[in-house]
Amino acid sequence: MVTKSSRQVTEAPESASLAVLAKLATASYETLELELRATVATLEAQALRLETVIDNISQGICFFGADERLILSNRRYAEIYRIAPGRLQSGLTLSEIVERRVAAGTSTMAAEAYLALVRSVNSGTASKIWIAKLTDGRTIQICHQPMPDGSWVATHEDITELAANRQIVDERISLQTLIDWVPDYLWVKDRESRFVVVNSALAADSGRDKTRDMIGLTDFDLHAPELAQKFRLIEQNVLNSGQPVIDEEEFIVDASGTGKWLSSTKVPLRNAQNEILGLVGIAHDITARKQADVLRNGQAHILEMIAMSAPLEAVLDRLMRLVESQLTGIFGSVLLLDKDGRHLRHGAAPSLAKDYTNAIDGVAIGPKVGSCGTAVYRRESVIVADIVQDPLWEDYRELVSAFGYRSCWSTPILSHQGTVLGVFAMYSMTVREPAEAETRLIDFTTHIAGIAIERKLAEDQIHFMANHDVLTGLPNRALLEDRLSQAILYAQRYDRWVTVVFIDLDNFKLVNDTLGHNAGDELLKIVANRMVECVRATDTVVRLGGDEFVIVLFDQPTNVDLISETLQKIRTAIAEPVHLGEHWLRATASIGIANYPKDGTSTETLLANADAAMYRAKEFGRDNFQFYAPEFNLSAHEKFVLQEELRNALARSEFALLYQPQVDLRSGRVFAVEALIRWNHPALGVVAPASFIPMAEETGLIVPIGDWALHEACRQNMAWQDAGLPPMTVCVNVSARQFRERNLVGRVVNALRDSGLEARYLELEVTESLIMQDIELAVATMNELQSLGVQISIDDFGTGYSSLSALKTFPVARLKIDKSFINDVADNENDQAVASAVISLGQKLNMRVIAEGVETDDQVAFLLKNNCDEMQGYHFSKPVSARDIEKLLNQKD
């Protein structure tokens, strides 16, 4: 429907009006009327056709005059603006039409604004197209064409649907933009596993410039066939089962060759009918997390290795591999500080060139020794970004350039106390400095390496301590068995001997007791060193504990004489004078020897037999060596039996005293005898005091035994006097244990009273060490004894190391030079020095001096020459029975 007035129809179009006027001039009225009617009919038909056409155009059309009144509009226009056709007649003003639109809810803006807009467009000549959003939500595209006479025509098109379609397109564009922003990989694949949609991250890492370059590709175009096949199987499973795969961890190598760990989720893609069209995938790069996991697990593993005492090389190797797994293009190295503290030794460098690690093994520490040597020297990190340029590498540039290393960052490895244990280095083939992550890794690595090295050092120390004696540094008993077994195996194979030497220092306890433990320790260290110096590197010197040593002489000749030479050497070395503080002393040793295979074939037997031989050496008066003989074991057995039987010996009256004369050197007159105890064992015969006195001391039996000896000696001396022999002194040994007994003085008084012997004919022999154990108490006791009239002499003088100042205070009548100094006094200068010093000391202190163990004329000559007063020894007489003393004295008379 096109709305119009009849006037409008007759007046239009102009060309038709001119034709009518022409005909009017030439035709009659009737003709004219007929023609006119025909023309009108034609025109009306034309107008109807035009009206029909306009009404059926899909766009709304409106034609306004310059007076802003509607000339015509079509049906679509009324429809668009929801105005009833009857209410949109010609002649309405634009303003009225706008009011109707407002009422119909199809306005675009406020009426005034709309009128202003139209007028403004009309003020120009150019057409204008704009989109109007109606209040009911529809979108109208308006094309406005102003006419020169001020009228205008406009088309109005409802493009709501079109606009919506455009939005879909826009949304698609936005979605791609959106997924391109996502750093994870996003993709859609069809049922054939072809990429349909991918985001930029995936395209870029797949080596494609544009996302569309990926469309249609499959994993076989991107990955190795095995990996692509694996992905295909997983995806086919998702498509067939409809079950998604969530957070599956996958390892890929991207187009740049970088390995990546991904956590992938693949979900089936369904349409509205729930049919599976393909799948949607998303993959998140978890390489950093994986690396952190690897680092954490690696760290735990390494700490476990350390805790399980894995070899240090293995721990450091694992640590270097862990570091290298975290970084690209980095080669780790650990160098360890050498024992000398001046060089660096190879620790671990699994990825550095072997020739290079060999070349730097043992490199010195210094102010200009590459990165590592300098870092340890400075005790701080040394970062060399470019080895070629850095002066620190000047001396090593040629070496390193052959391997292509360009940067080296070294950090000292410190113990928890801050001492340098080694150095950790990161090498790379490029010129660069460490990144923050690398610096963190350096800190971590040096810390762990420090723990591992420190632990190893502690273990070495523990192992050393478990196998060595702390004081002397010699192997201990634990190592002895091992070394001896090896020596035996060698001897078995090559038909040689092994010599086991058991050494016990004589009178060592005295050193400890008199000079203190420090002096004792010092003596042990000196003696230990001397013994080590006497033997070959293949031999083993072991300290068993206390003053006991064992030497295993490896690969020995099957000739006892040759072995004796070595033993003599050891003995002489031990006996060299030792300077301890202000004292000079000479250590002697009792040495027992057992040889493989003669004296035993097992370690236990050899050690036991060498020990037995050593005891025999002690029994022979110390300071000598004894080769094992089978009967020695009987002695050991005897000792055990003795210990049991000793307890009953007193009751069975099995003890007896022998007496050894003491003579004046010049006159040869016997002025005293020393009482020496013997045990007449019913089965074993006469047992020497050396075999049971120590045992008696240990068990405390020395007190009653010593008491018996005291009574017996006094009784015998009185008996001699009663028998008419000239009165003489009897000397009785008093052991430390006896001396410590509170009532020693009382016991002496009893012995004198019971025997009737005058106190002046009794002399008590005490040892130097006994006095030195508690000088005050000893001096007090000695004073008491002296006040009784009993004399005191110091036995074994020279071995007890009493100081001169202390000696002055002792109420002592005589000094006895120990027989170990007399043995070799004729030839040994040291012994001569000691003996003459004791003699002159006695003279200065107004004490008599007696030499014991005098056997030879030479010894007598020496003593005479040095003005010694008295002597005792086999030279004059061995210890003999009381009856023999009587005979001897009668003979002399």
Ligand SMILES: Nc1nc2c(ncn2[C@@H]2O[C@@H]3COP(=O)(O)O[C@H]4[C@@H](O)[C@H](n5cnc6c(=O)[nH]c(N)nc65)O[C@@H]4COP(=O)(O)O[C@H]3[C@H]2O)c(=O)[nH]1
């Ligand atoms: N090679 C050699 N030896 C000589 C010579 N002259 C003496 N002797 C030995 O030297 C030892 C001297 O006694 P001692 O130093 O007091 O050493 C004594 C003494 O410490 C202790 N002893 C002996 N009798 C008693 C005692 O009744 N009570 C205590 N407590 N100890 C005693 O036993 C030790 C050993 O006594 P004996 O075996 O009798 O050994 C004695 C004696 O037989 C000699 O020229 N050459």
